[in-house]
Amino acid sequence: MDENDESSRDYLDTGSGIGLDTEHLSLLGFRTILWNCVTVEPEEDEYEQEAVSALNVFNVSYVITERIGAWWSGCCFRGKRSKTVLDDVSFKFPIGELTGILGSSGSGKTSLLDVISCRTEGEVRGHVFYKKYACTKHFMKQFGSYVLQADRLLPNLTVRETLRYSAQLRLPGSATSGEIDKKVAKVINEMGLRTVADTRIGGSMKRGLSGGEKRRVTIAIQLLQEPRILLLDEPTSGLDSYTARSLVSNLADLAHQGKAVILTIHQPRFDIYKLFDNVGILSMGQVVYYGKSNEMVSYFTGIGDPCPQYANPLDYYVDEASVDRRNAESEQKTSGRVKHLISQYRESKLHKDMVGDIEESLIRYLDARTQPEFKRRKPSYIYILKCLVSRLMVNLSRERTGYLSRIFMMVAFVPFICIFLGRLKDNQQSVQDRIGLMYQGSQVPYFMGILLPVALFPPLRDLYYRECRDGLYSTGAFILAYTIHVFPFQVISSLIFSSIVYWATGMNPYLDRFGIYTAVVVIIHFCGEIVTVGIMGMFRSPHVANSISTMILACSGLFASGMLRSLGSMLDILKWISWATLQKYCSEILVVNEFHNLNFTCPNPGKINPCLFTTGDVYLDTFYPGAVDHMERNFGACVGFAVGYVVLTTLVFKLKGIPNLH
Numbered sequence: 118m119d120e121n122d123e124s125s126r127d128y129l130d131t132g133s134g135i136g137l138d139t140e141h142l143s144l145l146g147f148r149t150i151l152w153n154c155v156t157v158e159p160e161e162d163e164y165e166q167e168a169v170s171a172l173n174v175f176n177v178s179y180v181i182t183e184r185i186g187a188w189w190s191g192c193c194f195r196g197k198r199s200k201t202v203l204d205d206v207s208f209k210f211p212i213g214e215l216t217g218i219l220g221s222s223g224s225g226k227t228s229l230l231d232v233i234s235c236r237t238e239g240e241v242r243g244h245v246f247y248k249k250y251a252c253t254k255h256f257m258k259q260f261g262s263y264v265l266q267a268d269r270l271l272p273n274l275t276v277r278e279t280l281r282y283s284a285q286l287r288l289p290g291s292a293t294s295g296e297i298d299k300k301v302a303k304v305i306n307e308m309g310l311r312t313v314a315d316t317r318i319g320g321s322m323k324r325g326l327s328g329g330e331k332r333r334v335t336i337a338i339q340l341l342q343e344p345r346i347l348l349l350d351e352p353t354s355g356l357d358s359y360t361a362r363s364l365v366s367n368l369a370d371l372a373h374q375g376k377a378v379i380l381t382i383h384q385p386r387f388d389i390y391k392l393f394d395n396v397g398i399l400s401m402g403q404v405v406y407y408g409k410s411n412e413m414v415s416y417f418t419g420i421g422d423p424c425p426q427y428a429n430p431l432d433y434y435v436d437e438a439s440v441d442r443r444n445a446e447s448e449q450k451t452s453g454r455v456k457h458l459i460s461q462y463r464e465s466k467l468h469k470d471m472v473g474d475i476e477e478s479l480i481r482y483l484d485a486r487t488q489p490e491f492k493r494r495k496p497s498y499i500y501i502l503k504c505l506v507s508r509l510m511v512n513l514s515r516e517r518t519g520y521l522s523r524i525f526m527m528v529a530f531v532p533f534i535c536i537f538l539g540r541l542k543d544n545q546q547s548v549q550d551r552i553g554l555m556y557q558g559s560q561v562p563y564f565m566g567i568l569l570p571v572a573l574f575p576p577l578r579d580l581y582y583r584e585c586r587d588g589l590y591s592t593g594a595f596i597l598a599y600t601i602h603v604f605p606f607q608v609i610s611s612l613i614f615s616s617i618v619y620w621a622t623g624m625n626p627y628l629d630r631f632g633i634y635t636a637v638v639v640i641i642h643f644c645g646e647i648v649t650v651g652i653m654g655m656f657r658s659p660h661v662a663n664s665i666s667t668m669i670l671a672c673s674g675l676f677a678s679g680m681l682r683s684l685g686s687m688l689d690i691l692k693w694i695s696w697a698t699l700q701k702y703c704s705e706i707l708v709v710n711e712f713h714n715l716n717f718t719c720p721n722p723g724k725i726n727p728c729l730f731t732t733g734d735v736y737l738d739t740f741y742p743g744a745v746d747h748m749e750r751n752f753g754a755c756v757g758f759a760v761g762y763v764v765l766t767t768l769v770f771k772l773k774g775i776p777n778l779h
């Protein structure tokens with residue numbers, strides 16, 4: 118799904134609004150709501166001042182299409198089936214209050230947050246509006262924040278650095294360094310991170326923050342842009358009960374400062390329950406209870422299901438709302454009970470009053486509907502690029518293994534090449550040795566270019582997915598920043614590699630030829646990395662990217678280099694394909710660079726060991742005819758490939774879109 122595809126919430130945002138007014142209440146069931154797009158800042162409007170203002174979710178259903186059977190069966194109708202994830206649910210989330218959404222696994226909690234934040238993958242019906250504003254993707258990007266279940270943070274940055282870089286990307290371009298620092302200090306205090314502000318985040322290999330502190334950092338990042346709506350998917354998962362309580366208490370404080378804070382949670386302790394202003398219990402995509410937390414027990418008691426003494430009400434009622442699927446009999450029994458609870462809630466005064474309230478708000482929303490002007494003054498492209506490059510550099514500089522492997526991994530291959538080939542001579546056998554050496558020169562840098570991103574790119578990609586979804590920067594800026602940050606390392610490692618291999622094996626001893634060899638190694642190394650990154654935009658698994666990229670390298674080495682088999686004797690189709698490979702051009706450059714103007718000795722001319730190649734040019738005329746005259750063309754093609762791969766990688770990431778991360 119395209120991140121910028123506003124039409125995915127088409128039920129909210131098309132048309133002119135002509136003819137829709139309060140008399141059209143009968144239209145409450147319709148799918149498309151319209152508004153006039155005028156430029157009003159939310160604070161400036163009296164509608165904003167009203168105590169009834171809230172985030173409203175009205176009659177929302179969410180249906181996804183899931184594939185069944187083998188992957189190829191998805192292309193015909195029979196291979197798919199629809200699943201109703203949320204079925205006609207309504208909520209009124211008051212501003213300034215903390216709401217907990219509970220339910221057993223698969224009850225639709227995360228899906229509800231997905232719908233509110235416009236991150237859905239299926240068909241959504243119903244209305245989501247905040248005061249008089251439709252909650253479109255644009256609106257949510259500007260005024261809402263969604264804290265996902267997983268913390269996607271760079272492990273080598275400190276808390277302060279993480280927040281500082283995020284602030285640079287999030288705050289208006291006009292924000293000064295002092296303002297950014299102030300903002301960062303504020304959220305550090307708000308989330309209770311003062312004592313760990315200068316501690317590294319840490320990762321699986323190197324310990325840093327605790328799980329609870331990482332959650333706080335993730336939330337703090339979202340607070341930087343002062344959202345009005347804060348959604349959190351299981352913020353307490355994996356935390357001990359004390360840490361979970363203190364986190365929820367923080368969230369309650371934030372809500373009471375005037376935000377609508379909604380979090381999903383599995384089974385909170387009683388002291389967490391007391392922190393919620395409102396509680397919603399979902400089951401099978403429907404609502405079992407939604408209302409004030411302190412009225413929940415009396416509601417259930419009223420419908421004949423009192424909470425046993427000493428039981429935690431949330432535990433008890435979430436259990437009551439769960440379906441036991443261990444066997445058919447218990448499934449039938451428990452699902453009957455849950456259906457009864459759902460229908461009782463739908464018939465309850467509590468639900469009817471809330472729906473009545475939302476309908477009233479909907480009429481007012483329809484009358485006053487408008488959208489705030491989306492005029493977030495983003496930082497300039499150059500500023501964003503500088504910030505991204507700087508963050509990548511700092512992150513890499515803190516990771517010794519990654520940093521050293523960027524410089525020395527290719528060099529580790531040098532001894533094998535030198536020991537295997539030894540020092541080149543100028544006899545007939547050295548023709549074969551030279552070809553072997555050129556082949557290594559065209560393969561090793563590419564292969565090393567594959568290995569590095571397989572290990573180092575995935576966490577950066579995850580961070581990009583989150584930040585790009587939050588609208589902080591474009592795909593192009595990310596790929597360019599990545600390219601800029603790896604390029605110096607590629608030049609350095611290629612230079613070390615070529616300096617040793619070139620002089621130790623005794624290739625053509627001219628500085629200009631050494632320069633050409635090095636330049637080709639840099640280009641090949643660069644292309645190997647960027648192609649792999651592009652494939653990782655297509656496939657989530659780094660191992661798949663590794664395999665595909667290695668296969669591309671092996672195949673193009675086979676039929677495009679001319680070093681394993683003469684190009685002239687190959688099938689025409691393979692010859693044509695070879696024109697579309699980097700290997701063809703860089704191999705020609707390497708071979709000409711080494712063989713042109715080279716003389717070979719011929720010990721017994723005309724007798725045994727017939728002298729096939731008296732000079733390197735004879736070899737070139739035989740196997741690479743015309744290559745000497747194509748040096749500029751071939752160089753141009755290699756540079757073109759490098760630039761083309763960057764563009765292609767950006768396109769792949771853009772077209773593939775951002776997966777629905779949780």
Ligand SMILES: Nc1ncnc2c1ncn2[C@@H]1O[C@H](COP(=O)(O)OP(=O)(O)OP(=O)(O)O)[C@@H](O)[C@H]1O
Nearest residue numbers: 181183202220221222223224225226227228229238
């Ligand atoms: N994009 C999707 N594709 C397939 N199934 C989906 C999708 N989104 C939601 N579902 C299904 O909808 C149901 C509700 O999922 P959801 O993630 O909202 O549940 P949840 O209550 O958050 O569960 P948990 O507590 O385990 O995270 C599940 O059965 C899930 O498999």
